[in-house]
Amino acid sequence: MSRSIEDLRACLKLYLVMGSTNCQGDPLIVLDEAIQGGITLFQFREKGEGALVGDAKEQLARQLQARCQAHGVPFIVNDDVELAIRMEADGVHIGQDDEPADQVRQRLGAHRIVGVSAHSMAEVERAISDGADYVGIGPIYPTATKKDAKAVQGTRLIQELREQGLTIPLVGIGGITAENASDVILAGADGIAVVSAISMSTQVKQSTERLIFELGRYRGAMKEDT
Ligand SMILES: Cc1ncc(COP(=O)(O)OP(=O)(O)O)c(N)n1
Ligand SMILES: Cc1ncsc1CCOP(=O)(O)O
């Protein structure tokens, strides 16, 4: 990975994960407004009932990527390593049931971001040894977005990882909103990954700004505490 670990932590602050099935309107407009509101990283996750496939999926991905590139927001592809390589995406996010992380790292090389989902200390340790740049921990809270999500785990694992001295960049995901984002940060996450809190909002820019405000507020509080 060519960016520094501190740069990656900053990118993870407000991570929008989204595809066309998560939006009520045009996903390009949703992304435009989310970028204006201040998202720091974007993941193209085209999944679920009615999801685009083939050329239509790739066309949407390329349009979303162009918007990210125009605003300096790194563009990550969910699951589809082939697509990520073809598009020269900034990275890939994979889960425990996807292509193995060590294989993805080999295919992507050292300069792209590899993110891995993890649900236990052992999965995080394995992700690190496989070459992950960051881990996504969740679902932290109940979520209606991912039907096959694992059990809700709260912030306990994030806290445990930090107490054990693991410094890998990490985000919490699943059911995160402006109301509970602070708990995820206070547990030790570098940021939050959200789908519906932004993509399903009727005021995308304002909802994004509110999340950024909450994240800034509690980061400030953490610094004052130390
Ligand atoms: C940032 C982030 N964390 C976790 C996930 C979930 O990945 P996965 O377990 O592979 O599930 P799908 O998203 O592929 O359904 C994620 N996408 N992003
Ligand atoms: C992709 C994913 N992985 C774990 S929970 C989840 C969905 C999160 O969506 P939301 O932010 O709408 O709860």
Ligand SMILES: [Mg+2]
């Ligand atoms: Mg996956």
